[in-house]
Amino acid sequence: MIVVAIIGILAAVAIPAYQDYTVRAKVSEVITAGAAAKSAISEGFQTNGMPGVQSAAAAVANTGPVSKYLQSIATTAAGVITLTTSTDASLPSDAKSKTIRLAPYAKDTAGANAALAAGAAGSVEWACATATNVQAETRLAGLLAADATNGLPAKYAPSECR
Numbered sequence: 001m002i003v004v005a006i007i008g009i010l011a012a013v014a015i016p017a018y019q020d021y022t023v024r025a026k027v028s029e030v031i032t033a034g035a036a037a038k039s040a041i042s043e044g045f046q047t048n049g050m051p052g053v054q055s056a057a058a059a060v061a062n063t064g065p066v067s068k069y070l071q072s073i074a075t076t077a078a079g080v081i082t083l084t085t086s087t088d089a090s091l092p093s094d095a096k097s098k099t100i101r102l103a104p105y106a107k108d109t110a111g112a113n114a115a116l117a118a119g120a121a122g123s124v125e126w127a128c129a130t131a132t133n134v135q136a137e138t139r140l141a142g143l144l145a146a147d148a149t150n151g152l153p154a155k156y157a158p159s160e161c162r
Helices: 002-033 035-061 134-139
Strands: 070-075 081-085 099-107 113-115 121-129
Touching: 002 035, 002 070, 002 081, 002 099, 035 070, 035 081, 035 099, 035 121, 121 134
Parallel strands: none
Antiparallel strands: 070 081, 081 099, 099 113, 099 121
16 A cells, blocks of 8 residues: 555656656757758858848748747748747646747957847857746846847756756
8 A cells, every 4th residue: 555655646746747848848849940040040141140040030930830839930031930839738838838938149349248149250159048937047138138028938948948
């Protein structure tokens, strides 16, 4: 009887952890589906500066979702990408239609991290924010605000986006 009780307690702990793990795997698929947009923005900046970013952002905005868990990809002229999760039944309600935002940055003329702009140089790096933006703030203060209303809950986000 004690063994049954112990197994029940272990199951009560393990099942919610496994459910969060499966949601994180689906969110990883959303971020992977947005990788093409990140590449396009990065290549646009490297080849043609901000005009390249703007044309890449316009091209990305015209592409449809490439994942069952990705509802839409939106971009700004500055290259910020917003990935919105779908309303798929396998996602929990607090992960449906939530956003993950990716902001590009590079070195400015003084050598500090800065949002992409004319005069920035070097490789493009990315900051990520969901309902929280702690990691993004450590890279570049003020670059990417957290979206407490529509952002994906931190428990489902990759560590890079918490």
